Amino acid sequence: MTSIPPERIAQIEARREELQAAMAQPDLDPQDFVKLAKDYAEIEPVAAAASELSRLRGELASLEQMAGESDPELRAMAEEELAEVREKLPEAERALALKLLPRDAADERAAMLEIRAGTGGDEAALFAGDLLRMYQRYAEEKGWKVELISANASEVGGYKEAIASVTGSGVFARLKFESGVHRVQRVPATESGGRIHTSAATVAVLPEAEDVDVQIDEAKDLRIDVFRASGPGGQSVNTTDSAVRITHIPSGLVVIQQDEKSQHKNKAKALKVLRTRLYELERERLASERAGARKSMVGSGDRSERIRTYNFPQGRVTDHRINLTLHRLPEILEGPGLEEVVSALIAEDEAERLATLDA
Numbered sequence: 001m002t003s004i005p006p007e008r009i010a011q012i013e014a015r016r017e018e019l020q021a022a023m024a025q026p027d028l029d030p031q032d033f034v035k036l037a038k039d040y041a042e043i044e045p046v047a048a049a050a051s052e053l054s055r056l057r058g059e060l061a062s063l064e065q066m067a068g069e070s071d072p073e074l075r076a077m078a079e080e081e082l083a084e085v086r087e088k089l090p091e092a093e094r095a096l097a098l099k100l101l102p103r104d105a106a107d108e109r110a111a112m113l114e115i116r117a118g119t120g121g122d123e124a125a126l127f128a129g130d131l132l133r134m135y136q137r138y139a140e141e142k143g144w145k146v147e148l149i150s151a152n153a154s155e156v157g158g159y160k161e162a163i164a165s166v167t168g169s170g171v172f173a174r175l176k177f178e179s180g181v182h183r184v185q186r187v188p189a190t191e192s193g194g195r196i197h198t199s200a201a202t203v204a205v206l207p208e209a210e211d212v213d214v215q216i217d218e219a220k221d222l223r224i225d226v227f228r229a230s231g232p233g234g235q236s237v238n239t240t241d242s243a244v245r246i247t248h249i250p251s252g253l254v255v256i257q258q259d260e261k262s263q264h265k266n267k268a269k270a271l272k273v274l275r276t277r278l279y280e281l282e283r284e285r286l287a288s289e290r291a292g293a294r295k296s297m298v299g300s301g302d303r304s305e306r307i308r309t310y311n312f313p314q315g316r317v318t319d320h321r322i323n324l325t326l327h328r329l330p331e332i333l334e335g336p337g338l339e340e341v342v343s344a345l346i347a348e349d350e351a352e353r354l355a356t357l358d359a
Contacts, residue, residue, distance in 0.1 A: 003093065004050075004053065004093060004096055004097065004100070006054070006057075008050075009050045009051075009053060009054050009096075012043070012046055012047050012050040013047055013050055013051060013054075015043055015047070016040070016043050016044065016047035019036055019039055019040040019043060020040070022036050023036045023037065023040065045099060046096070046099045046100065049092070049095045049096040049099050050096055052092055052095075052096075053089075053092040053093060053095075053096050056085055056088055056089050056092050057089070059081075059085050060082070060085050060086070060089065063078045063081050063082045063085060064078075064082065066078035067079050067082060094354070097354055098350055098354070101350070101353050101354070104172075104173070104176075106172050106176075106207035106283070107170060107172055107173035107176075108169070108170055108172070108173065109171065109172045109207040109208055110165060110166060110167040110168070110171050110172070110207075110208040111165075111166045111171045111172045111175050111176070111205050111206065111207060111208060112149075112163065112164075112165055112166075112204075112205070112206045112207075112208050112272075112273065112276045113132075113135060113146075113163070113164045113165075113166055113175070113203070113204075113205055114161075114162075114163045114203070114204040114205075114206070115128050115131050115132050115135075115159065115161070115162045115163075115201055115202070115203050115204075116128065116160070116161045116201060116202045116204075117154070117158070117159065117160050117161070117199075117201050118181065118199070118200035118201050118202050119198075119199060119200050120184075120197065120198070120199025120200060121199075122154060122155075122156045122158075122188075123184075123188045123197055123199040124199040124200060124201055125154030125156065125157070125158035125159055125160050126154070126156065126157055126158035126188075126189075127158065127182075127184045127199050127200075127201050127310075128158050128159045128160070128161075128162065128201040129154075129157060129158030129159050129162075130158070130184075130333055131182060131201055131203060132159060132162050132164070133333075133335075134332070134333050134334070134335055134338060135164075135166070135175075135178075135335075135338075136164075136335070137334055137335025137336070138335040138336070138338045138339070138342075139166055139168070139171075139335075140335065141335055141336050141339070142168060142174070143168060143169075144166055144167060144168030144169075144171055145166070145167045145168060146164050146165070146166050147164060147165045147167075148162065148163075148164050148259075149163040149164055149165055149257075149259075149269050149272070149273060150162070150163045150257055150258075150259045150269065150273075151163070151259065163273060165208065165272070167208075172205065172207045172208075173346075174342050174346070175205045175342075176205050176207075177342070177345040177346070177349070178203050178205050178307075178342075179203055179204050179205045179307075180202070180203060180305045180306065180307030180308070181200050181201075181202055181203075181305060181306045181307060182200065182201050182202075182203055182307065182308050182309075182310065183198060183199070183200045183306055183308070183309045183310070184198070184199050184200070184201075184309075184310045184311075184312070185197070185198050185309065185310070185311045185312060185313070186310075186311075186312035186313070187312070187313075196313060200306075206276050206277065206279070206280045207276070207279065207280070207283070208272075208276050208279075209275040209276045209278065209279035211275075213275070213279045213282075214275045214278045214279050214282075216248075216271075216274075216275070216278075220249075221248060221249055221250055222246055222247065222248060222249065223246070223247040223249060224244065224245070224246050224247075224267070225244070225245040225246075225247075226241045226242070226243065226244055226245075226263055227241055227243050227245065228240070228241055228242075228243065229242050229243040229258035230243075230258070240261075240263075241263065242258065242260065242261055242262060242263045242266060243256065243257070243258030243263075243266060244256070244257050244258070244263060244266040244267045244270050245270075246267070246270045246271065246274055248274055248278065251278065251281065253274060253277055253278065253281075255270045255271075255273045255274045255277070256270070257269045257270035257273070306320060307319060307320060307321055308320065308341075310329060310332075310333070311329070312329065314327070315327050315328070315329045315330070316329055317329050317332050317341065319341055319344070319345065321345070321348075322344060322345060322348045324341065324344050326340065326341070328340075
């Protein structure tokens with residue numbers, strides 16, 4: 001790994017001090033304070049890592065000087081401490097390098113989670129339901145909030161399609177590598193012969209858009225149709241024109257929302273989904289323009305790529321992108337066990353990006 005020069009560390013520490021001084025100014029405009037506080041919150045963990053690396057380097061230089069002294073006791077003590085400092089230095093270098101990596105601007109955002117049953121009929125819908133519960137329980141463990149935006153339930157249980165909003169700290173950063181095809185191998189409840197079937201569901205994780213991200217002229221860009229909702233939902237759902245279909249004319253994107261009894265609520269939810277999908281289209285366009293850089297297999301976000309297999313007979317989960325196999329399928333599907341998979345994917349992505357910097 002390329003060593004981070006002392007000048008870069010000094011710049012980081014100076015920036016932290018500059019922000020601290022600016023925030024301490026009397027009669028500071030509240031809006032300016034909010035902006036400064038946001039900048040400080042971003043620089044503080046980087047500066048802390050820089051200060052720790054600077055401290056260890058200074059300690060190393062002092063101990064190396066002590067190790068050259070004529071006093072044998074002083075030399076022995078210095079050499080013992082030198083071994084500890086030399087062991088800590090590479091990790092401190094790596095910690096700061098990771099914090100200096102370009103960040104995905106969407107990492108701290110909430111996420112829109114879309115799960116759709118794929119090949120496998122009823123069994124695929126049941127598996128889609130299993131995946132939704134897994135993410136709901138994982139979110140619960142992380143202290144996040146999950147709101148089901150829309151759901152198209154299957155007659156036998158599970159979902160043909162489900163869309164949920166996940167809000168909390170760093171949601172997209174931890175869930176973004178879940179996009180892709182998830183495959184399940186198990187004996188369906190309806191299989192009398194005990195044969196193992198393979199089914200699939202597609203997961204898409206999109207960073208939620210904010211109003212400022214996507215400019216929509218409702219009068220020019222949207223066609224909004226209302227109609228009578230179908231399916232379960234009660235008498236009032238089915239006897240009023242509460243369902244909403246929004247077509248974004250420039251892109252051709254269509255969003256249908258009918259889960260709420262209120263047309264107003266359905267429209268608000270549909271617009272939220274539409275904004276998120278339009279924001280993702282723009283992110284994909286910008287990413288393709290930067291496609292000259294090496295594409296990470298972990299972070300490709302290709303939703304047609306088979307990324308993970310859940311094998312029930314063997315009790316294992318395999319993530320094919322990083323060749324990770326864990327024989328803890330029940331714990332992973334329960335939610336908490338997913339953290340080990342997520343952390344491994346993030347670590348692999350970080351390693352690939354560090355390698356790109358050193359290349």
